Amino acid sequence: MNEVNNKAKVRAFLAVDPPEAVRQGIAAVQNRLKKQLGASVRWVRPEGIHLTLKFFGDIALTDVETISATVREQIRGQGPLMLHVKKIGVFPNERRPRVIWLGIGGDVSLLVALQKKIDKALENFGFPRENRSFSPHLTLGRVKSPQGLNGLGKLIEESDDSAGEFSAAELILFKSDLRPDGAVYTKLEVFPFS
Numbered sequence: 081m082n083e084v085n086n087k088a089k090v091r092a093f094l095a096v097d098p099p100e101a102v103r104q105g106i107a108a109v110q111n112r113l114k115k116q117l118g119a120s121v122r123w124v125r126p127e128g129i130h131l132t133l134k135f136f137g138d139i140a141l142t143d144v145e146t147i148s149a150t151v152r153e154q155i156r157g158q159g160p161l162m163l164h165v166k167k168i169g170v171f172p173n174e175r176r177p178r179v180i181w182l183g184i185g186g187d188v189s190l191l192v193a194l195q196k197k198i199d200k201a202l203e204n205f206g207f208p209r210e211n212r213s214f215s216p217h218l219t220l221g222r223v224k225s226p227q228g229l230n231g232l233g234k235l236i237e238e239s240d241d242s243a244g245e246f247s248a249a250e251l252i253l254f255k256s257d258l259r260p261d262g263a264v265y266t267k268l269e270v271f272p273f274s
Contacts, residue, residue: 089138091256092268094151094198095130096248098218102165103127105243109168109182110220116235119228121180121221125262129218131163131184133195133251136207146205147253148269154198155251158273161187161194164245165218174233177223182243184216191216191248218243249273 098106107126114123136147163186170177184191195214203209223229253269 088141090141090144090268091258092136092139092144092147092253093130093132093256094134094136094147094251094253095132096163096250097130097252098165099246102244102246103129105165106182106218106220109241109243112241113168113180113220113235117228117232119223119232120225121223123221124219128263128265129220130252130254130265131216131218131248133214134199134202134207134210143205144253144268147202147207148271150201150205151198151251151253151269151271154201155194155271155273158194160247160249160273161191162245163187163191163216163248165243166241168220168236168239168241169217170232170236174236176226177229177232179222180220180232181217182220182241184218186245188216 103126106129110123110126114121136143139147163184165182166185167183169181169183171179171181192214195216199209199214250273251271252267253271255266255268257264257266
C-alpha cells in the first residue's frame with residue numbers, strides 16, 4: 081500500500097445487520113408513525129438501519145486490520161443471539177425527543193456484555209470507550225421539529241409494535257459514505273459467531 085492510501089480515512093462502525101423480514105417490519109412501524117405523528121422527522125431508510133455496537137467515526141484504513149483482529153478475538157466462542165425488535169422509544173426523553181427508535185429484546189444482557197468486552201479491548205488500541213451506557217436500539221428517525229409530536233407520549237405508552245425477531249449470528253464492520261441522498265453502507269469485514 082502506498083503512502084497516500086495508508087493515510088486514507090473511512091467512516092466506520094461495528095453493527096448487527098437485521099435480516100430483510102425485520103426490515104419490512106421496521107418499515108411497517110415507520111409508515112404507521114408517519115401517519116400518526118405528522119411531525120417533521122427525517123426517517124431513516126429501512127435498508128440503512130443497523131444495531132450499532134461501536135461507532136468509530138473516521139479511521140485510517142490501516143486501523144481496519146487492528147479492529148478486525150480485536151473483534152475476532154473478542155467474539156471467539158460467542159454463539160448466536162436471539163433478538164426481537166419491539167417497543168417504540170425516544171432519546172433523550174419524551175418532552176424533547178430527538179431520536180425515535182425501536183428497542184431490542186431477547187438476549188440483550190449477552191449483547192450488552194459482548195459490546196462492553198469489545199469496547200474495552202478496542203480501548204487498548206486507542207479507540208476510546210463510549211461515555212454513555214450501551215442501549216441497544218434501531219434508530220427509526222431524527223426529529224427535526226417538535227411540531228406535531230403532541231401525541232408521541234401516548235403513542236409510546238400504548239406501543240406494542242414488533243418488527244419481528246431474528247438470530248444475530250455475526251457482526252459487521254461497515255464503511256459509511258455520506259451522500260446528499262443518504263448514507264451508503266459497504267461491508268468491510270464480517271465476523272461470524274461460532
